[in-house]
Amino acid sequence: MRNALARVAPGTPLRDGIDRVVRAQAGALLVLSDEPDVLSICSGGFLVDAPYSPQRLSELAKMDGAIIISTEGGRIARANVHLVPDPTVPTSETGTRHRTAERVARSLDVPVVSASEEMGVINVYAGGNKRQLQEVGHLLERANQALQTLERYKAKLDDAITNLTAVEVEDVATLRDVVAVVQRGEMVHRVADEIETMIIELGFDARLLRLQLDELYGEIDDELDLVVVDYLPAGSVAEDILSEMSKLSDDDVLNLRVASDVLGRAGDNDDLSQEVAPKGLRYLHRVKRLPSGVAEGVAAHFGGLAKIQRATLDDLMSVDGVDESTARAIRETMTRITESTILDQY
Known part of the structure; x- marks a missing residue:
């Protein structure tokens, strides 16, 4: 999805062409790949094989069929084609254009862009994921709100690490202290991950956001790795533990007992008050x-x-x-x- 969003970010030629289509109140179905498996589901249409330009895209979009853009994005391969994806692939969409887009993206694992003719809505499909593109101003507002959330979570994480350091120095650390750090670190990671996606979606307009995220996020991953390694049983890998933590739902991450189970320590992980000793x-x-x-x-x-x-x-x-x-x-x-x-x- 991030690769697809980067290709249609504001300021890119492809986004310029899509915006022209929307402004003209026309619809479009774009497959951003011309690999053989994509061409195998194409029926009819015209072989274009011309260099890509926003003007060409907006003109070709006046026809009803799908447009095939080359994988590297530099050429328009075909236009006005009828796509015949696997009809058994599940889809939650209702409109013909959007249903086709989701089925192609799911079955062939290629990015597909669908622009609604009446609503002017632009959806990006990649694999089993869907994301609706938003106006730059609205997206910037959301990103700034997410940055404020990240600052609050980062402050809580810093407090948890400071507390863990204090109890470790006094040799009275408990499982609760360790899990609190890992738990808050995972929440920071999730917010930062969402901001990262927004930055990619914003493209050139996200330069300041990138600087702010880098300053806030910094070396958090390295610190979390060391906290986890300090309390891991022999034979365990910190990356695997953090990966398992990332698979939990938000509610489970916030549940100290569920989060403690992921650490894989021997003994009763429900006893959060048990004393634990770091390796140093x-x-x-x-x-x-x-x-x-x-x-x-x-x-x-x-x-x-x-x-x-x-x-x-x-x-x-x-x-x-x-x-x-x-x-x-x-x-x-x-x-x-x-x-x-x-x-x-x-």
């Missing part, structure tokens, strides 16, 4: 120029953040790959995090 990787990754392999080695050697915090220079230097300067850097980082956390609390 999130802290070790803050040590400058410390390779990931060495950080994992330190975490595995000591078996938990609490022991890393208490480790002496000699203890740290007993780990493969840790020399005196690296050991000092680890000690300084641990001390700095502890002190800053205590200061934030008081």
Whole structure:
């Protein structure tokens, strides 16, 4: 869907042609692919094979049939063709043009654009998804509202991470503290994902939105990966856990007990008050120029953040790959995090 939206974003030649069709109060059915499987369902029409231009598209749209645009978008392959998709493919549409568009998109997995003659509505179909294109002003307003929502969720996520850091330093972290971070991180990701789609749909008009999203979203994914890795059982992969979290409904994500089950920890995940101990990787990754392999080695050697915090220079230097300067850097980082956390609390 995002690839399809990028092709019909404001400022693109294809969108210019579609807007001309709508302004002329004409309808259009555009298949944005000329692959053999698309041509195999075409009947009748004319072989055009001419360079694409918005003017050509608006003129060809005066005919009733579908228009086939080349996959790369640079040529108009055919016009006034009758499409014969698989009639058994389910569709929720009622109009002939929209039903055909959805069936072609579902059965062939190609992007299809349908412009309504009477309503002037432009729908984009890609696979099993449908999205109605909106006016730039309305879409910008929605995107700005989504950015404000993202700011609020980001603030809640920051609070959850700060709280987790505080309880980890005191070695009193609970499953509830961990799940709260993962849960709020997933909600931030969902809002950011929706804004990303809006940015693609807006095209050239979304430059400022892109800057704002990059500033707000930043390195959230990396932070969440480290939180999950810190509490994962052996053999689990953080990406898989976060992927499973993304499949939950909004209600399930907001349910702490359901979200805790996704983490795949052994024991009673319904007991959110149970104490859990981090491996310490999130802290070790803050040590400058410390390779990931060495950080994992330190975490595995000591078996938990609490022991890393208490480790002496000699203890740290007993780990493969840790020399005196690296050991000092680890000690300084641990001390700095502890002190800053205590200061934030008081």
